[in-house]
Amino acid sequence: MTKEFAATTPNTPLDVAIIGAGFAGMYMLHRLRRAGFAVRVVELGPDVGGTWYWNRYPGARCDVESLQYSYSFDEGIQQDWTWTERFATQPEILRYANFVADRLDLRRDIQFGVRITSGRFDTTANQWVLETDSGTAIHARQVITAVGCLSTANVPQIAGMESFEGQTIHTSDWPRDGVNLSGKRVAIIGTGSTAIQAIPEIARQAGHLTVFQRTPNFSVPARNAPLTPETVDWWKKNYPDLRKKARETMRSGTIYDLPTRPAIGTDPADVRAELEARWQKGGANFAYAFSDLIFDETANAMAAEFVRDKIRSIVHDPETAEALCPKDYPIFCKRICVDSDYFATFNRPNVSLVNLRQTPLERITSKGVQTTDQEHEFDVIIYATGFDAITGSLLRLNLTGTQGRTLKEKWADGPKAYLGLATSEFPNLFMITGPGSPSVLSNVLVSIEQHVEFLSDLMEHIRSHGITRIETTAKDEEDWAHHVTEVAHTTLYPKAASWYMGANIPGKPRVFMPYIGVDAYRKKCAEVAAQGYVGFQMNGADAVAHASAG
Numbered sequence: 001m002t003k004e005f006a007a008t009t010p011n012t013p014l015d016v017a018i019i020g021a022g023f024a025g026m027y028m029l030h031r032l033r034r035a036g037f038a039v040r041v042v043e044l045g046p047d048v049g050g051t052w053y054w055n056r057y058p059g060a061r062c063d064v065e066s067l068q069y070s071y072s073f074d075e076g077i078q079q080d081w082t083w084t085e086r087f088a089t090q091p092e093i094l095r096y097a098n099f100v101a102d103r104l105d106l107r108r109d110i111q112f113g114v115r116i117t118s119g120r121f122d123t124t125a126n127q128w129v130l131e132t133d134s135g136t137a138i139h140a141r142q143v144i145t146a147v148g149c150l151s152t153a154n155v156p157q158i159a160g161m162e163s164f165e166g167q168t169i170h171t172s173d174w175p176r177d178g179v180n181l182s183g184k185r186v187a188i189i190g191t192g193s194t195a196i197q198a199i200p201e202i203a204r205q206a207g208h209l210t211v212f213q214r215t216p217n218f219s220v221p222a223r224n225a226p227l228t229p230e231t232v233d234w235w236k237k238n239y240p241d242l243r244k245k246a247r248e249t250m251r252s253g254t255i256y257d258l259p260t261r262p263a264i265g266t267d268p269a270d271v272r273a274e275l276e277a278r279w280q281k282g283g284a285n286f287a288y289a290f291s292d293l294i295f296d297e298t299a300n301a302m303a304a305e306f307v308r309d310k311i312r313s314i315v316h317d318p319e320t321a322e323a324l325c326p327k328d329y330p331i332f333c334k335r336i337c338v339d340s341d342y343f344a345t346f347n348r349p350n351v352s353l354v355n356l357r358q359t360p361l362e363r364i365t366s367k368g369v370q371t372t373d374q375e376h377e378f379d380v381i382i383y384a385t386g387f388d389a390i391t392g393s394l395l396r397l398n399l400t401g402t403q404g405r406t407l408k409e410k411w412a413d414g415p416k417a418y419l420g421l422a423t424s425e426f427p428n429l430f431m432i433t434g435p436g437s438p439s440v441l442s443n444v445l446v447s448i449e450q451h452v453e454f455l456s457d458l459m460e461h462i463r464s465h466g467i468t469r470i471e472t473t474a475k476d477e478e479d480w481a482h483h484v485t486e487v488a489h490t491t492l493y494p495k496a497a498s499w500y501m502g503a504n505i506p507g508k509p510r511v512f513m514p515y516i517g518v519d520a521y522r523k524k525c526a527e528v529a530a531q532g533y534v535g536f537q538m539n540g541a542d543a544v545a546h547a548s549a550g
């Protein structure tokens, strides 16, 4: 039964409206409610879970180990939930989200099935007015977006798409009742992490699976396995230290076996032995084999060649193997994929690869996919074409700031946000895992907790000082954006045309969006808070003067 929510009005606004009920929105709600704020979450979907609610494609899993991809803020939750596999499946993660929502009784303050269609900041009342598709506006003093970084699908514009007479599915909007692929002729377009997880599973179900690949990806084996009770117990017992280590000392917010030496200067045989050991161990730990892999092109090339050799040794058909080998960008500069049997799947008789570099995709027909050399006929076409990452879901909110510009207009040349948390002209608006924060280059649960805790402290600060309007400055966000770019350019990341750069969306500005370094970022935020939230200008009853970070 849908709960009725009290109307908000300019005279009875919420203290805080949160947009999104994924892991970020859930924890933000819990923190603010506990601190006594009048708060409500508005969520488009019918239940909690965010990306894990929607991404139900076969094989969907988290590529961060489950014992680390979970909340740490509540010892009871941490101890009472038990993960079953090294890398959790989507259904298990969604069960976890529901477990937390039940335990903290979150749903009573979540309005489900409502889309924010637009929003504007009322400069007289110093509050946001969010318009919804239900026709009822939501008034709130502060708005916090928790819309996720990978939640607006990239549906490519391919001629003839609407003419296909079979079933069309995007992996991020997989039908909740599942899809019977048994015996069917199935196409999958895309070979990013999603497809790399889905392809082995779909190949087991489909009559025939044809993979349309434009750019091959680097992938390492997950070596997924059930967790033993001993492993789980050890983690639970040591959680306080382990969580602290992940938060404060790891670039990614995930505990990996950190490198002890650079690849350059190490005997090549030792380099290969170390890479082999990590390949056998499985997971993204592979990326941390040497300290210079992400900084030095020669070192990086050694790891890339190691993976290409693995592909060549796994895939029987030499032409297919070569087509699956990424060659034109450094390894680790697009998200490293973590798979279960991906490359071996191409040895199956019911799987074929179409190399779109050789025979480009021309259009979708009523029967299937037309490439430059032939028409391929299908019953189902699956688009595993990714997301309008990091900014897509923020821009879709259609928010207008104090200068009459929408966020999309303001960010026409790329997003600029102070600490990835706030942007000038948009007072009283904060973003969890926004552009310029570690977001997708981190264990996102760790980043979410850090943002939520920073923002709840900030909300308490402004409440106690009677602040009614808080806004960052153009200079502070400019300086931060410059710093984000500067840090990125100390690495090889910008050398790949990745979705970190916006390169997967035609017309999207090419700006490196995530901040590299969970540990450094956390320190910076703590300093900002300790200095009275330097970089934010605040006005209100106390008229507290806050200096600019510049």
Ligand code: NA7
Binding pocket: 150, 156, 157, 158, 189, 190, 191, 192, 193, 194, 195, 212, 213, 214, 215, 335, 356, 361, 384, 385, 386, 387, 499, 504
């Ligand atoms: P990705 O990593 O963006 O992958 C999308 C794939 O779709 C990629 O192989 C693209 O090829 C391909 N693509 C996109 N548009 C087209 C068109 N028009 N024609 C052919 N192929 C196309 O998205 P994922 O969902 O796999 O992963 C995103 C993240 O979600 C992942 O890292 C996890 O963190 C969760 P391209 O490389 O552009 O040539």
